[in-house]
Amino acid sequence: MKAKITLKDIARELEVSISTVSKALKNSEEISRDTKEKIQAFAKLYNYRPNNIAISLKNKRTKNIGVVIPDIVHHFFTTVIRGIEKYANARGYNVIVCSSDESFDREVINMEMLANGSIDGFIMSLSSETQKKNDYNHLKEVTEQGIPVVLVDRITNEIECDKVVIDDQLGAYMAAKKMIDQGRKKIGIITTADYLSVSRARTEGYKKALMEHGIEVDESRMLKLSSMDMDEELIKDFFDSTDLDAVLCVNEIFAVFSMRLAQKRGLRIPEDMSFIGFTDGFLSQYAYPSLTVVAQHGQKMGEISAQMLIDKVESEAEEETYQTKILEPTLVVRDSTIN
Amino acid sequence: MKAKITLKDIARELEVSISTVSKALKNSEEISRDTKEKIQAFAKLYNYRPNNIAISLKNKRTKNIGVVIPDIVHHFFTTVIRGIEKYANARGYNVIVCSSDESFDREVINMEMLANGSIDGFIMSLSSETQKKNDYNHLKEVTEQGIPVVLVDRITNEIECDKVVIDDQLGAYMAAKKMIDQGRKKIGIITTADYLSVSRARTEGYKKALMEHGIEVDESRMLKLSSMDMDEELIKDFFDSTDLDAVLCVNEIFAVFSMRLAQKRGLRIPEDMSFIGFTDGFLSQYAYPSLTVVAQHGQKMGEISAQMLIDKVESEAEEETYQTKILEPTLVVRDSTIN
DNA sequence: TATCAACACGAAACCGTTTTCGTTATGGGT
DNA sequence: ACCCATAACGAAAACGGTTTCGTGTTGATA
Structure with a gap:
């Protein structure tokens, strides 16, 4: 040795x-x-x-960036990480990944672990529990220490920092409009509770599209699940009790599962019923029929977040100027809607 | 501030x-x-x-572990990361994730970046390019420096270190036997070139099952793709030119795509044709019909890897004793095979 | 009263770099 | 013979901790 x-x-x-x-x-x-x-x-x-550690101590720069996300297994977040990692590595940075597992406590613990010198800045997406509690003191502490933070996708207005999101409202609007244009009238939505920033925005986009096209917003056509976790029973009940000819889902899992329910009832997709989901993952591509989705461009979001963070880390300037980057979603049309 | x-x-x-x-x-x-x-x-x-950095410098311990995997977006690897992260965090370690993107050069660069003090040990899964080149000097250098390494899933015998794998051969054997027991005779396999350790083992398990049950191994029923990437055309050609009543695939994407091809030809699954894949991901669960798979227990593999690594990192003993942990795969039976 | 242990604290080395600020020679110029 | 600029190098501080080894002060003991 x-x-x-x-x-x-x-x-x-x-x-x-x-x-x-x-x-x-x-x-x-x-x-x-x-x-x-x-x-x-x-x-x-x-x-x-x-020795990197010695250099870090001397320079007070670690060339590490901390990423705290709710879930490593979810396809969207993995693409975000991939984008961050690609960009960061190209600029000589390493990426320390921590999953909060949608838990407030784990989010706090992870940030505290990393905030004591291990990283030069954070990229994070809020856990659902954090958004529910509406408690951002851990973020405030970090920013007050002068550690740059970029919030991505799941953001909050309570914290002043750089932010990167897609226009979720527009995405849902585009999706709903697509269905309306195809003559659908009874359009449902499967979403999650409003405390999740993205779900709220998507619900608004859905409503806006309906209203603009003279379709009444019917609360009974809106299913709000308590979390991003799958709840098969609730979705089944929703389908049993509701008459629909199209469904918009806030993720691809809800959408693909819903399609199976419809198929089991003998409905043809997309002839009898249309489906659109969020997240352009493997599931959407290889589902049968393949799923039309609102693509969120996770990798792009990751790259931009990393760029904003590293630029801030490396900028000498003490300017307290923050920007919010809003990316446009793309509707990827597949076989679950009529072309 | x-x-x-x-x-x-x-x-x-x-x-x-x-x-x-x-x-x-x-x-x-x-x-x-x-x-x-x-x-x-x-x-x-x-x-x-x-300050963590100061402590690291003093202790020559960073409490970081480096993870180098071929792909962050692939479901199996994300579950491995989740397992690593869970276990490592519980023991106060952070996880630095680097993707090699199946590239030898990126694997080398990432390891060199991390090996200069940033981490206490590596958990890695070899990139396909590395397995193809059969060049492990970067690993040798690291181990010679006394940095512990745990290889997971994609391993090599060229390096002496701890290893964690599932019994891929057994997994494929179980899958093929399942099909044989259901009366299938014309069983195909869609795999990748033999330089990938896991594909080679799976192909062997498949052959073994056939031979043990008196079914001739027919090379024309074996499709070997050059990489884990999807090649739709080759798979289509394979289906056009081959008469099959069952197919075993080395991942879930190949399997689900194959099922769609079969469905488009009017075949009923599982009545006319059975399918089994590897990796128990969302795709398998929510495909239609849902896919029978060989579950690889990625999270478990990650946890065990992390445990072996941290134990080694923290052990004072200078013993040069390595072990290889072989996990048993599980056959998760769903609707793509007859129950 | 001299001795000594226990107590409470500080000085300094150390981890591996970087960087500032000396400190030597050397040689040229006068 | 003297002055001084310059080239080439070293000493030491600094980053922020940990840890070993003093050291000065007390109070009890013989």
Whole structure:
């Protein structure tokens, strides 16, 4: 086992000072050509790499960014992470991923763990429990310490920081309008409780589309589940008790499950009933029939978040100016709606 | 903006030495009750938290573990990450996730980035390019430096370290046997090139099951794709040119896509044709019909990997003893096979 | 009264870098 | 022979902790 070699080791071996070694490896003008060549050769031979931790301590910069998201397994969030990771790595940053598992406590714990020097900034998406409690003190503390934060997708107005979202209201509007244009009149929505910022916006977009096209908003056609978790029974009951010819769902799982319910009742999709979901994942692509969805461009959101964060981290300026980036969703039309 | 408070700040403010503060906050017996109370109260008031980086430098322990996997978006790997993260967090470790994107170069770069002090150990799953090149020098270097490595799922015999896999051969065997027991005779397999350790093992399990039950192994019924990426055309051609009554696929995407092809040809599933895939993800659960799969227990694999790694990291002993943990897969029977 | 243990605390080294600010030679200029 | 600029290098502080090893003060003991 070859232990890692340090500046001190090189200095001792070559009988020069640590400072000389450090400067030589940085190709400083201060050091003579001879000495530099000798030191650099030795360093290469022994595969010297500076210790990141020591550099972090000195620079007060870790080149790590902390990502706290509600769920690592959900397709949308994984694409966000992929975007963050791609962009961050390209700029020499590592990504520390923590899942809050939709829990307020875990979100707080994770942030505290990371906020004590481990990272230069946060990218986060609020857990549902946090949005429900409406308690953002952990975020306030972090921003007050001067640690930059970028909120992505699940955001709040209570915190002043950079934000990246898609226009969820527009997405739902586009989806609902698509159904209306196809002649659907009895359009339902399966969503989650309003404390989730995205669900609220989507519900609004849905309502807006209906109202603009003279369709009455009927609360009985709106199913609000308490969380993003699947509740098969409630969805079944909803279908039993409601007469619909189209359904908009806030995620692809609800949508695909709903399609199966419809199919089991002998309905043809999309002839008898249309479906549109959110999130353009594998499920939508490979469902049968394939699902029309509102694509959220998670990877793009991740990249932009990472860019905003790193720019802020690296900017010397102390300006307290924040921006909110709103991306446009795209309707990906597949076989669950009439073309 | 309240900057972070340090031991030095507390010491200056309370007119004691830094060592006293440090000891007081650790509740050392050396410090008088009065002084301790004063210091602890002050620290709490100003919300003192020790700087992780400084501690890492001192201890030569970062409490970070590096995870390098081929793909963050693939369901199986996300469940592995979830398992790692859950276990690691519970033991006070953070997880730095890097995706190699199935690229050898990115795998090497990521490992080098992390190996210079950022992490205490690696959990990794080899990229397909790495398995194809059969070049593991980056792993050798890391292990020679004394950094513990746990290989998970995509492993190699070239490196001596702890390993966690499921019994892929058994999984494929169980799946093929299931089909045979249902009277299937013309059983195909859609897999990837043999350089991928898991695909090779699965192909062997498939062959073994056929041979043990007196069914001839027919190469024309075996489709080997060049990578895990979807190649719709090749799969279509395969179905056009091959007469099958059952298909085993090495992932759920191939399986679900294959089911759609069969359905489009008017075949009934599972009456006319059976399907089994690997990976128990959303796709399998919500496909129509739902897909029978070999569950790989990714989360369990992640947890075990993390446990093995952290145990090794924290063990003082210099023993060079490695183990390979082989988990048993489970056949999750759904509607794509006859019950 | 001299001795000594116990108590409470501080000085300093250390982890591995970076960087500022000396400190030596050396040689040129006068 | 003297002055001084310059080249080449080293000492030391700093980042923020932990930890070992003093050290000064007390009170009890012989």
